[in-house]
Amino acid sequence: MQLINNNKWIYVALVCLVLYFQHSWVPGMFHDGYLYVAFGKNAAERGHWLIPFLSETEYPRFDHHPVFYFILEGLWFKIFNFSWTSARVFGLLWMLASVLSFYGLLKRKFSEKLALTSSFILLLMPSLLKKSRFPNLDFPLLLSAIVIMLLVVKAPKEKLGKTWFIIGLFGGLALLIKGASAIFIMGITGLYLLLSKEDRPQLTSPWPYFGIILSFGIFALWPLALYLDGNISIFQSYFEGQVIGSVIKGRNLPETDYLLYFKHLLKTTLPWLILAGIGFRSFREKEKSLFTLSLVWLLLPLFVFSLIRVKYSNYLIPLYPPIAILAGYQLTRLKDETYKNVSNGFKGLMVLVTLVLLIFPVTNKPRRHVETFDMFKQLEDNNFKPDKVVFVDTDYEYYSTVSLFSIFYKGNPYRVDSSSLSSNLSKLNNSLLIAPIGNTLNEKYENIRKLKDYPQKGVSIYFNP
Numbered sequence: 001m002q003l004i005n006n007n008k009w010i011y012v013a014l015v016c017l018v019l020y021f022q023h024s025w026v027p028g029m030f031h032d033g034y035l036y037v038a039f040g041k042n043a044a045e046r047g048h049w050l051i052p053f054l055s056e057t058e059y060p061r062f063d064h065h066p067v068f069y070f071i072l073e074g075l076w077f078k079i080f081n082f083s084w085t086s087a088r089v090f091g092l093l094w095m096l097a098s099v100l101s102f103y104g105l106l107k108r109k110f111s112e113k114l115a116l117t118s119s120f121i122l123l124l125m126p127s128l129l130k131k132s133r134f135p136n137l138d139f140p141l142l143l144s145a146i147v148i149m150l151l152v153v154k155a156p157k158e159k160l161g162k163t164w165f166i167i168g169l170f171g172g173l174a175l176l177i178k179g180a181s182a183i184f185i186m187g188i189t190g191l192y193l194l195l196s197k198e199d200r201p202q203l204t205s206p207w208p209y210f211g212i213i214l215s216f217g218i219f220a221l222w223p224l225a226l227y228l229d230g231n232i233s234i235f236q237s238y239f240e241g242q243v244i245g246s247v248i249k250g251r252n253l254p255e256t257d258y259l260l261y262f263k264h265l266l267k268t269t270l271p272w273l274i275l276a277g278i279g280f281r282s283f284r285e286k287e288k289s290l291f292t293l294s295l296v297w298l299l300l301p302l303f304v305f306s307l308i309r310v311k312y313s314n315y316l317i318p319l320y321p322p323i324a325i326l327a328g329y330q331l332t333r334l335k336d337e338t339y340k341n342v343s344n345g346f347k348g349l350m351v352l353v354t355l356v357l358l359i360f361p362v363t364n365k366p367r368r369h370v371e372t373f374d375m376f377k378q379l380e381d382n383n384f385k386p387d388k389v390v391f392v393d394t395d396y397e398y399y400s401t402v403s404l405f406s407i408f409y410k411g412n413p414y415r416v417d418s419s420s421l422s423s424n425l426s427k428l429n430n431s432l433l434i435a436p437i438g439n440t441l442n443e444k445y446e447n448i449r450k451l452k453d454y455p456q457k458g459v460s461i462y463f464n465p
Contacts, residue, residue, distance in 0.1 A: 008112060012103045012119045015350055016096050019123055020132055024092065025085040028368035033134025034403035035059075037087045040073025040135070041407055044082070049074060050229055057412040058402050063237040066222050068176035069137055082407075087135060094139035095132040098146055099123055102321060105150035110290060111332070113339075118321075118328030120346060125320045126268050127313060137178050138317040144174035145185050145297075145318040152189055153293045155202060164211035171211065172218025180243045181315070184301045186212060192296045198289050256309040261302055264313055269320070272327035279330030287329070294322035369400050371454045375461050376408055378451045379432060384463050387411040388431035392441065393418050396434050396459045405432075421445075425464065433462040 029037075039052040039062065046053065052062035052070050073090055080086040099119055106115035122128070132139060147170045155163045167189075174182035193203050202208055223235040266273070283291045298319055305315055334342065379386065389405045391398065391413065402413040414431075416424055418439060425445060433448065435441055441462050442450040451461045 008107075008116050009100060009103055011116070011347075012099055012123075013096065015120065015123055016099050018350060018353065019129060020092050020095055021089065024088040025083070027084045027373060028370070029088075029134035030131075030368070031397075031400035031403065033087075033091070033136070034400050034407065036070065036073065036135040036137070037082075038403045038406040039070040040077055040087075040090075041082045042410075043070055043074030044077035046410070050225060051231060051234055054403065054406050055410075055412045057414060061231075061234060063234045064242060065137060066176050066179050066219075066238070068173075068222065069135075069140065073135060088133065091135035091139065092132055094136075094143055095128065098139065098143040101143060102146050102150070102324075105147070106325070109150065109154050110287065113332045114325070114328055117331045118324045121272060121328050121331075122321060122324040125272075125324070127317065128320060131314050131317060136314065136317075138314045140177045141174050141182055141185075142318045142321070144170040144182065145188075146321055148174075148185055148189060149192075149293060149297055149321070152192065152202070153196075153199060153289050155199065157201075160202065160205050160207045161210075164207035165214070168211035168214030169218070171215030175215060175219035176222060179238070184304065185318075186215070187304075188297050188300055191300055192293050195296065196289055196292050256311060258306050260311055261306050261316060264316065265302075265319075265323075269323050272323050275330045276323065276326030279326070279333060282333065283326065283329045290325065294325045297322040298326075369397060369404070371457050372397060372401050372404055374454075375432070375434075375452070376404070378461065379463065382451065382463070384465070385409060386430055386432040386463060388428055389413050390428050390431050390433045390464075391415045392421060392433055392435035392439065394434060394436050394459055396457060401434070429464055431464045433464060434459050435462065436460070 035054065038054055039048075042048045042053050049071055050067060052065075052067055053060060054062065073087075076090045077086065099122055102122060103115045103119040106118060148167050151163050151167055171182070171185065174185055189208075193199055193208070223232065226232050226235050301319060302316075305311070331339070331342065386409060388411050389401065389409075395415075398413075405411050405413065414424075414428065416428075418435070421428075421441075422445070425447070429447075433441060437453055437455065437458055437460050439460065440450075441448045441460075445464075448462050448464050451463060453460045
């Protein structure tokens, strides 16, 4: 126990392991998780390292994101092999690295009390608990944001070269994994340096500009590799589709709800926002640099993201650390005895949570795409390994099913309507067919066998040997 008391980071790591890594072997993820797992698995097992590949008929040349995350995931599967445990742990390690970096940098530059309190608050953010449970590109972005922001604040003058070299490396990592949306980190850094009297002199040094050049130089490795491989069209498609199409043109979506992200934060972090508001004035007076950084880190991207039409709640993941800092500061102002009681209460709560998660079936059963996993079990029970999945008059959970089919069977998806099925049936042999209940494909075609109905989803599955 003395070891833990002298190394509080162990507390942080243990809480993260309990809350985030529990039941990592349970299948079932958000559909993007299946897609990213399939890209990593296909890199490791089929050699698709430079251009992510799902199947010959869906995402044969994926150009929506840079490839580096999927390369790392493929290397992970090369070492540990694919399983739901290894896939989930790969995604969760970014969260563990993020919170330990958060704790370590806050402790080094400010205080252990602030570091420990803010880290626990960060770990209790509902959105992080939910969205870290699958391989997710926004968690490497979270790690990069934490390292860059907390390195730049109160950076020692005599170590500016080393500081900005590390910042450049993590900026390059963010760009290589998340692409153009990672540029907001540089915007936060620049605005903070302009507003901070203490850290503004960094702008007169050549090192920040070296760090920026290094970041973009690292990112340039991706289009350079594509160019040398004769596939620069992937980068061109990425730039046109994601930078121009999504960020600038908003995918031609209708007018957006400009308050959507504000409402989401109020819904998911209201207690912490109230706590932050209580200590607002004191924080500004006593830790002006960290206070300024936290506000810029939270408000600048929140404002910019709110203007963009394409909105997903996972885009807010890098904005939770400043909320944790603002709220954590207020708790550190409690009297020592009160703070000790709160800390002991939290430790007791973690013991209780651990017992609940181990004893009761809270997260130890798959709750996503249960029917799809059962479909694959039906195929296994019938000793049938299809190389195609055919959607007949339905788009039943299309992207999750297609990604899972690639993971399990390395097969190709097809969409057909029932009127053209007969003319295509010979080409669709050795296939799993999914159709609305009532289509009775097994009665219309003698080669097709029915496996099971899923009334709750309104579909039936068949196979065509």
